[in-house]
Amino acid sequence: MADLPGIVIMGASGRMGQMLIHTVLQSDKARLVGCVERSGHPWIGRDIGEAMGGPHLGLAVTDDAIGTIAQARAVIDFTTPEATVATATLTAQARAVHVIGTTGFGPEHLHKIKAAARHAVIVRAGNMSLGVNLLVQLTRKVAAALDADFDIEVVEAHHRHKVDAPSGTALMLGQAAAEGRGVALSEVSERGRDGITGERGRGAIGFSAIRGGDIVGEHDVIFAGMGERIVLRHVATDRAIFARGALRAALWGQDRKPGEYDMLDVLGL
Ligand SMILES: NC(=O)c1ccc[n+]([C@@H]2O[C@H](COP(=O)([O-])OP(=O)(O)OC[C@H]3O[C@@H](n4cnc5c(N)ncnc54)[C@H](O)[C@@H]3O)[C@@H](O)[C@H]2O)c1
Numbered sequence: 001m002a003d004l005p006g007i008v009i010m011g012a013s014g015r016m017g018q019m020l021i022h023t024v025l026q027s028d029k030a031r032l033v034g035c036v037e038r039s040g041h042p043w044i045g046r047d048i049g050e051a052m053g054g055p056h057l058g059l060a061v062t063d064d065a066i067g068t069i070a071q072a073r074a075v076i077d078f079t080t081p082e083a084t085v086a087t088a089t090l091t092a093q094a095r096a097v098h099v100i101g102t103t104g105f106g107p108e109h110l111h112k113i114k115a116a117a118r119h120a121v122i123v124r125a126g127n128m129s130l131g132v133n134l135l136v137q138l139t140r141k142v143a144a145a146l147d148a149d150f151d152i153e154v155v156e157a158h159h160r161h162k163v164d165a166p167s168g169t170a171l172m173l174g175q176a177a178a179e180g181r182g183v184a185l186s187e188v189s190e191r192g193r194d195g196i197t198g199e200r201g202r203g204a205i206g207f208s209a210i211r212g213g214d215i216v217g218e219h220d221v222i223f224a225g226m227g228e229r230i231v232l233r234h235v236a237t238d239r240a241i242f243a244r245g246a247l248r249a250a251l252w253g254q255d256r257k258p259g260e261y262d263m264l265d266v267l268g269l
Pocket residue numbers: 010011012013014015016017036037038039041078079080083100101102103104125126127128129168242
């Protein structure tokens with residue numbers, strides 16, 4: 001047991017943090033060695049098992065990210081862009097694998113993550129599920145097969161608490177569609193239509209976001225032509241799919257060369 005890779009979970013009280021803790025506890029390939037939350041969080045100092053409403057586990061939630069990450073072989077991080085950038089530096093110093101599920105990054109965050117990946121293994125994906133990563137590959141293929149007579153729209157739906165849009169998954173799908181077409185997403189992306197927008201641009205890749213209730217995550221990639229339409233769809237009904245993918249990435253990353261990887265690398269897709 002003691003030689004299994006030790007995993008630290010950042011954002012331990014979050015929707016994904018709790019799912020990740022259960023996933024690691026149930027695994028026979030890894031062990032939980034730390035649960036980190038932001039300073040001032042009411043769970044700091046509490047036993048993680050009891051804080052989640054279960055039995056005592058003998059592991060207290062902490063805000064000591066430096067001391068906790070120093071004990072980790074992998075850090076799984078579904079938090080916020082700012083927290084993840086700070087964690088990337090600490091994880092690189094500890095030479096641990098950093099699995100990043102956080103979304104909503106700007107170019108300034110991505111630049112810092114890239115710098116950290118010079119010293120450590122980072123696996124980052126806006127969606128860690130097998131199904132979505134397969135959908136990414138299908139999207140690339142369909143986009144490559146169809147010309148701009150087919151309008152590409154990415155429609156996503158998530159729960160009411162989600163703070164970023166378009167979702168990380170929608171951006172992955174849009175990126176794959178753009179690559180399939182051989183264009184830069186930044187040059188064809190159409191977001192946030194409202195009012196008199198004018199006609200859709202030929203070759204545009206459009207994004208729409210729905211927010212409501214407890215929707216775990218739904219994504220459609222629509223290829224709309226004249227007289228026919230192809231819709232590629234993924235529906236997530238359980239956050240366990242993301243947590244399983246993240247743990248798989250943490251184990252896959254052990255003993256790899258430093259660099260920034262994604263779930264296509266992990267899954268061999
Ligand atoms: N890649 C994927 O497969 C995938 C799947 C689900 C969610 N996500 C993303 O993961 C992120 C978190 O989602 P969520 O629904 O769990 O959100 P959440 O708000 O429930 O959880 C985030 C947690 O991070 C904690 N946190 C914030 N700053 C911190 C810090 N400095 N140190 C430690 N903890 C800190 C918060 O207190 C909170 O508990 C979002 O960006 C979301 O889009 C990605």
